[in-house]
Amino acid sequence: MASAQHKYLSIFVTEAREQLAQLEGELVRIETEAEGPAGALLWDSIFRKAHSVKGSAATLGLTELVALAHAAEALIFKLKTKAQKPERGQVEMLLQATDAIARLVGQAARQINVDAGDALPRPQLEGPPSVVGAELVERLAAAAQALPDPQPAARFRGIEARPAIDPALPRYQVVVQLSSKCQAPGARALIVQRKLKALGTLIDLEPTPAQLMQTKGAARLTADVASARSADELRLACASVPEVDSVTVSSTGNGVVQGGAGPGAAPPPPDLAAVKVDQSPPAPRAQVDGRGLRPEPTVRVKAESLDQLLDAAGEVLLGIARLREASRKLPESHAAAFETEVDRLRRTARELHNKVMGARLTPFSALTERLPRAVRDLSQRLGKEVDLIIEGAEVELDRAVIEAMGDPLSHLVRNAVDHGLESTAERAAKGKRPRGKLTLSARRERNYVVIDLSDDGRGLDGAALARKAIASGALSAEAAALLTPAAAVELAFLPGLSTRAEATDVSGRGVGLDAVQRSVEQLGGRLSLRSEVDCGARFTIELPLSVSMSNLLLVQAGGEVYGLPVARVLVTTEYDLSARGGEGFESRSVIVGGAWVTAYGLATLFGLPSLSPPGPRPFVVLEVDGVTFALAVDRLAGQEEAVIKPLAPPLDRVRGLLGTTVLGNGRPLLVLDPRGLAEMAGVHKGAALRAEHLPSRGAA
Amino acid sequence: MAKRVLIVDDALFMRNTLRDIFATAGFTVAGEADDGVQAVSLFRELKPDLVTMDIVMPYKSGIDATREIVQVDPGAVVIMCSALGQESLVMEAIEAGATDFIVKPFRGEDVLAVVKKVLGE
Numbered sequence: 001m002a003s004a005q006h007k008y009l010s011i012f013v014t015e016a017r018e019q020l021a022q023l024e025g026e027l028v029r030i031e032t033e034a035e036g037p038a039g040a041l042l043w044d045s046i047f048r049k050a051h052s053v054k055g056s057a058a059t060l061g062l063t064e065l066v067a068l069a070h071a072a073e074a075l076i077f078k079l080k081t082k083a084q085k086p087e088r089g090q091v092e093m094l095l096q097a098t099d100a101i102a103r104l105v106g107q108a109a110r111q112i113n114v115d116a117g118d119a120l121p122r123p124q125l126e127g128p129p130s131v132v133g134a135e136l137v138e139r140l141a142a143a144a145q146a147l148p149d150p151q152p153a154a155r156f157r158g159i160e161a162r163p164a165i166d167p168a169l170p171r172y173q174v175v176v177q178l179s180s181k182c183q184a185p186g187a188r189a190l191i192v193q194r195k196l197k198a199l200g201t202l203i204d205l206e207p208t209p210a211q212l213m214q215t216k217g218a219a220r221l222t223a224d225v226a227s228a229r230s231a232d233e234l235r236l237a238c239a240s241v242p243e244v245d246s247v248t249v250s251s252t253g254n255g256v257v258q259g260g261a262g263p264g265a266a267p268p269p270p271d272l273a274a275v276k277v278d279q280s281p282p283a284p285r286a287q288v289d290g291r292g293l294r295p296e297p298t299v300r301v302k303a304e305s306l307d308q309l310l311d312a313a314g315e316v317l318l319g320i321a322r323l324r325e326a327s328r329k330l331p332e333s334h335a336a337a338f339e340t341e342v343d344r345l346r347r348t349a350r351e352l353h354n355k356v357m358g359a360r361l362t363p364f365s366a367l368t369e370r371l372p373r374a375v376r377d378l379s380q381r382l383g384k385e386v387d388l389i390i391e392g393a394e395v396e397l398d399r400a401v402i403e404a405m406g407d408p409l410s411h412l413v414r415n416a417v418d419h420g421l422e423s424t425a426e427r428a429a430k431g432k433r434p435r436g437k438l439t440l441s442a443r444r445e446r447n448y449v450v451i452d453l454s455d456d457g458r459g460l461d462g463a464a465l466a467r468k469a470i471a472s473g474a475l476s477a478e479a480a481a482l483l484t485p486a487a488a489v490e491l492a493f494l495p496g497l498s499t500r501a502e503a504t505d506v507s508g509r510g511v512g513l514d515a516v517q518r519s520v521e522q523l524g525g526r527l528s529l530r531s532e533v534d535c536g537a538r539f540t541i542e543l544p545l546s547v548s549m550s551n552l553l554l555v556q557a558g559g560e561v562y563g564l565p566v567a568r569v570l571v572t573t574e575y576d577l578s579a580r581g582g583e584g585f586e587s588r589s590v591i592v593g594g595a596w597v598t599a600y601g602l603a604t605l606f607g608l609p610s611l612s613p614p615g616p617r618p619f620v621v622l623e624v625d626g627v628t629f630a631l632a633v634d635r636l637a638g639q640e641e642a643v644i645k646p647l648a649p650p651l652d653r654v655r656g657l658l659g660t661t662v663l664g665n666g667r668p669l670l671v672l673d674p675r676g677l678a679e680m681a682g683v684h685k686g687a688a689l690r691a692e693h694l695p696s697r698g699a700a
Numbered sequence: 701m702a703k704r705v706l707i708v709d710d711a712l713f714m715r716n717t718l719r720d721i722f723a724t725a726g727f728t729v730a731g732e733a734d735d736g737v738q739a740v741s742l743f744r745e746l747k748p749d750l751v752t753m754d755i756v757m758p759y760k761s762g763i764d765a766t767r768e769i770v771q772v773d774p775g776a777v778v779i780m781c782s783a784l785g786q787e788s789l790v791m792e793a794i795e796a797g798a799t800d801f802i803v804k805p806f807r808g809e810d811v812l813a814v815v816k817k818v819l820g821e
Binding site for chain 1: 710712714716754756757758781783785787788790791795801803804806813814817818820
């Protein structure tokens with residue numbers, strides 16, 4: 001089929017997906033924002049999206065898609081003309097059409113496999129409803145039919161005022177045969193009409209352009225023209241119009257002089273201005289757009305190219321670090337000059353790296369675009385009323401972060417609607433406003449982007465969570481007794497812990513908040529939770545702006561050097577455990593900042609011999625999930641900024657490893673995953689309790 | 701001299717498709733615009749022999765852009781690219797000064813037939 005071979009199919013798919021995602025958001029908004037000039041602009045934008053997808057799809061020969069888009073557009077057009085709040089059912093139908101079109105776009109995409117790396121994953125809260133296209137087209141058409149027809153523009157009704165005819169002019173009958181291939185005879189007739197008017201006085205045209213509107217194919221136009229021009233000129237003028245099969249011009253003899261073109265017979269000026277007098281000056285752009293100023297010009301770049309560019313920029317940085325390392329072997333006389341140059345190069349390379357990172361930034365809206373729709377559908381299904389407020393949609397994050405956050409974020413949103421917010425009745429009983437409020441905001445703080453998701457729902461019950469944790473064996477009763485209410489709430493991050501007795505089909509049972517936390521931490525971020533019963537809950541996700549450059553603490557253990565993300569390191573310290581009984585210090589504790597912290601040997605965790613002589617040795621104190629623990633290492637070997645690369649299979653299954661990087665001296669380095677280490681060591685929540693008054697980096 | 705064409709459409713897909721059609725037929729694609737505002741400014745700058753103009757576009761519709769282009773140059777050749785079911789918009793565009801129109805979906809030869817005809821070739 002033609003569409004499979006079209007070389008621009010992938011562009012169509014990308015464009016259509018973008019437009020459909022926006023269309024979806026706008027359809028949800030129109031339910032509440034249909035009125036006034038802003039509503040009119042929103043309707044225009046909705047119409048444009050449906051229309052644009054239809055136009056491209058038609059050129060690709062995607063007939064089923066065109067039929068759907070056309071039916072949707074027709075309904076949108078009537079609603080737009082009505083400029084009123086649409087009914088819920090109408091919006092629902094249009095949303096279904098959007099889904100169905102998206103599925104057809106997906107089908108088209110599969111023919112070329114453009115999915116790989118080309119489109120951002122969209123948070124999907126629910127599976128698409130199954131609606132058969134043809135049936136939907138019918139329903140859309142019926143809905144459009146039920147609405148009154150907009151008033152046809154009066155100016156197409158024909159020749160409004162009979163023009164004054166100079167009786168001295170020759171009269172002609174012009175018969176124009178339009179081709180059977182003619183797609184829009186009304187418009188075609190209008191062009192013929194204009195040609196004739198330019199050459200004389202058009203007295204009559206049958207049928208009028210307005211009468212031909214909505215017809216297709218061949219048509220025969222008969223015009224009565226008074227003109228000083230010759231029959232040939234009239235014929236040639238009409239014959240130069242596309243889709244005209246034949247023209248015959250016959251003199252009807254009313255005129256007095258044949259061909260005597262007097263000075264007064266000059267063709268009247270083109271009547272463009274006469275026809276439309278309502279040429280209001282163009283509105284300023286910001287008003288026309290409805291969303292603000294026209295964006296800067298952009299080009300579309302394959303995400304993969306940006307990734308490769310970033311990799312290359314990272315390699316350049318590494319190469320420069322290697323150069324520096326090598327320069328140490330230079331004689332001193334040359335070293336200084338060389339180092340200056342290398343330093344300059346490094347600054348440029350760093351700038352290049354930052355620029356590439358910047359180019360990869362994607363607005364937060366890529367994640368939130370589809371949430372209003374999802375929340376709307378879900379809350380309707382659950383019989384709840386929810387206001388979703390999104391703030392900071394323009395805040396930019398690295399593409400990789402956006403991609404990785406899609407699922408976790410929709411997870412949290414789904415949880416909030418399903419578990420967090422109460423039903424309307426329950427809220428009324430508690431004296432709360434009937435509509436639940438869900439606020440999703442993003443903001444930039446230094447090198448972090450902070451995403452907050454808060455609801456004013458029932459909140460989490462720390463005490464209940466603690467009881468569950470004890471019952472499931474995840475927490476000892478003693479440890480639970482020591483938990484502050486604020487800390488107890490974060491027990492919800494433990495795997496398999498939910499305060500809801502019954503599982504729902506929406507978000508299952510206690511849906512993997514642990515999984516959400518893991519995703520956030522894999523990006524070098526932190527997830528925290530504040531909640532109070534009946535007041536609501538607030539999840540805070542802190543994410544690094546860039547994921548690829550990380551500060552690493554280099555540590556040596558068992559003869560190997562490893563990297564530890566500095567973001568997880570609370571403090572490093574030195575301690576002489578041998579003073580308290582030699583090397584058998586596993587699961588012993590060290591005092592850090594006045595609190596006891598359990599210590600583990602890094603070498604021992606990996607089954608390597610510790611090469612450290614007895615006596616004082618360094619400890620790295622790490623924090624994971626609010627749990628603090630210490631790692632004994634043989635030596636602290638410095639700090640380095642590095643581009644962490646993910647591990648390839650099968651190494652990615654090795655516990656305790658985060659990724660690899662290459663050091664300045666060219667040696668490969670394994671980067672350790674503090675969370676994995678904590679698991680390997682069997683660190684549990686209880687361990688954190690004694691360290692509670694340690695300075696916590698995350699606590700705001 | 702190859703005729704110079706300005707392609708105006710908010711969909712990259714359509715622009716590329718039209719560009720190929722014109723390039724194959726020996727035209728020079730002088731420029732591309734993705735909204736009506738850009739179309740008018742590029743027209744002033746490039747003075748193309750021919751403009752293909754999408755109708756439904758952000759910031760400024762193809763109809764308004766056509767009206768302004770014709771004010772700049774009453775002899776401008778502007779061909780509207782319309783989708784099926786847009787006849788009233790096409791007619792509005794013609795009254796605003798558009799020279800002619802093509803209806804999507806179009807084949808290359810349909811486009812070229814209309815273009816050659818209005819250019820008097």
